[in-house]
Amino acid sequence: MTTLVESYWPADSSVALSEHTVGTLLAERADTHNARVALVGTPHGTTQLRRLTYGELYEEARRVASALTELTEPGDFVAIWAPNVVEWPIVQYGAALAGRTLVAINPVFRADELRYALTHSSATVLIHADANRDYDMAAVVSKVASDVPSLVHVISLSERDRWRGGSAEFVSTATDPDAPAMLQYTSGTTGLPKGVLLRHRSLVNVAMLTMEAAEITEGAVCVNPLPMFHTASCVIGTLGPLSIAGTALLVETFAPQSVLDWAIEEKATVLFFVPTILGALLETMRNNDRPAPQFRSILGGAANVPAVMIEGARRVFGGAVHNLFGQTELAPVLTLIRRSDAIEDQLGTVGRPIGQVEVKIVDTVSGATAPLGVQGEICARGYQQMIEYYKDPDATTRTVDGDGWLHLGDLGSMDERGYITLTGRLKDLIISGGENIAPAEVESRLVEHSAVAQAAVVGVPHEKWGETVAAVLVVRGERRPAELVESVRRQLGQRVAPFKVPKRWFITDALPLTASGKVQKFVLRDAILSDRLDEVR
Known part of the structure; x- marks a missing residue:
């Protein structure tokens, strides 16, 4: 293993990059594994599962590609607004074969949010579900569509002949791995979403190298309960199984016991997760005596994964x-824990980089590469980084510097083996009385208490110290709030320095989360400052 002398990890060029596009990789799988089950999911408007082999999936995708080629021009953007129905990845593959850029939109968006995404992307086609649980999506589309000048075609998934009515003999000419493949909207932990434009090369290789680093076996059956509009799902959860000729089980509605039962029934060996989903599955197992599926590999991240959750899952x-780490701008994985890593690395770090990417930690003031073990901002440079923030050159320039390094905005430190320990977000860093406090460290300690299910730590203004530390807890069981907080405070005080112990405490039923499972701390901070959270005194 490489031994570093400063916080810089050189790209591992021993791993070859694929030159496939999303579409050509599917075509290859249909040729080499035609009869293997590729995808299992629920079709739009039904409750019956549909199973598609690689041959059938490729045929469906070619029909979509043929239809989109008739409806659009090269360079056009095609938006999909739907929950985790089986048609979602079919449209994803069809757009790739047609050489069109797919715009992935959150199915819980309200009218203004949908209008923003469609207008900003200049999408010419919108393919949408009619409903998502009790949400009337068709009615929202009817309200919004006429406000978007670029929209030429608005197509319900119920109108199958319009979006997949083309020829199954369609021949794709979209073979450039550096062409745009997808426009993703950032989840918005700090405000208005930005459009992240990603290329085929990034999506295909991040999926492939993530599965390779995790040693996922060829043909594995993978449970994907993550929302398809996010890269964790449509890249790792979809193209990951594609890269190993595996089977993707697409969960439409996340119900913990149903997911556990389905995993056993399908003999699944891989689970994709974000902390909220893994926590719900563990909580379900904690409260019953039914058998647990035995996963060989459990892949996820998107937030600081507490050590107690990792231990519980094992x-x-x-x-x-x-444990994976990255962001949408990196398509989305940068580092991950390996199967052979020592237990202390599994519990305390996010592993080391995947292949073909450079990583460094820089001083947040000078920009110089930090010494080993010293906290700074994490930066990456390589094939998987975004093309740009779409229509936002200023934001792109602020994020990608003149030497091509993408600045993640995440704080961490690197050891001599390239392993990275996260310490928080650059904008989340709390400075109280001159002391720097990383919320992630405090949060990971808070959830070690048996009564704390989730925790978020934010900085709030203080006249004397500039900022003070506030903790917002989601708790288990029935206990008097003051007694519970005192118990948590006492345990925390034994594990972190006194200046890191929160001075203000709040209890809530649920933390505000983005769709990718990240806590929206600006929402919590606003709720505290406007007295919308009850403080425990």
Whole structure:
């Protein structure tokens, strides 16, 4: 293993990059594994599962590609607004074969949010679901569509002949791996979403190298309960199984016991997760005596994954937990835990980089590469980084510097082996009385208390110290708030320095989350400052 002398990881060029596009990789799988089950999911408007082999999936995708080629021009953007129905990845593959850029839109968006995404992307086609649970999506589309000048075609998934009515003999000419493949909207932990434009090369290789680093076996059956509009799902959860000729089980509605039962029934060996989903599955197993699926690999991240959750997953499900780290702008994985990593690395770090990417930690003031073990901003440079923030050159320039390094805005430190320990977000860093406090460290300690299910730490203004630390807890069981907080404070005080212990405490039923499972701390901070959260005194 490489031994570093400063916080810089050189790209591992021993791993070859694929030259496939999303579409050509599907075509290859249809040729090499035609009869293998590729995708299992629920079709739009039904409750019956549909199973598609690679041959059938490729045929469906070619029909979509043929239809889109008739409806659009090269360079056009095609938006999909739907929950995790089986048509979502079919449209994804069809757009790739047609050489059109797919715009992935959150199915819970309200009218103004949908209008913003469609207008900003200049999408010419919108393919949408009619409903998502009790949400009348068709009615919202009717309200919004006429406000978007670029929209030429608005197509319900119910209108199958319009969006997949083309020829199954369609021949794709979209073979450039550097062409745009997808426009993703950032989840918005700090405000208005930005459009992240990603290329085929990024999506295909991040999926492939993530599965390779996690040692996922060829043909594995993978449970994907993550929302398809996010890269964790449509890249790792979809193209990941494609890269190993595996089977993707697409969960439409996340119900913990149903997911656990389905995983057993399908003999699944891989689970994709974000902390909220993994936590719900563990909580379900904690409260019943039914058998647990035995996963060989459990892959996820998107937020700081507490050590107690990793230990719990290993104990209950029997597999290796691969804590991933990255962001949408990196398509989305940068580092991950390996199966052979020592337990202290599994519990305390997010692993080391995947292949073909450079990583460094820089001083947040000078920009110089930081010494080993010193906290700074994490930066990356390589094939997987975004093309740009679409229509936002200023934001792109602020994020990608003149040497091509993408600045993540995440704080961390690197050891001599390239392993990275997260310490928080650059904008989340709390400075109280001159002391720097990383919320992630405090949060990981808070959830070690048996009564704390989730925790978020934010900085709030203080006349004397500039900022003070506030903790917002989601708790288990019935206990008097003051007694519970005192118990948590006492345990925390034994594990972190006194200046890191929160001075203000709040209890809530649920934390505000983005669709990718990240806590929207600006929402919590606003709620505290406007007295919309009850403080425990």
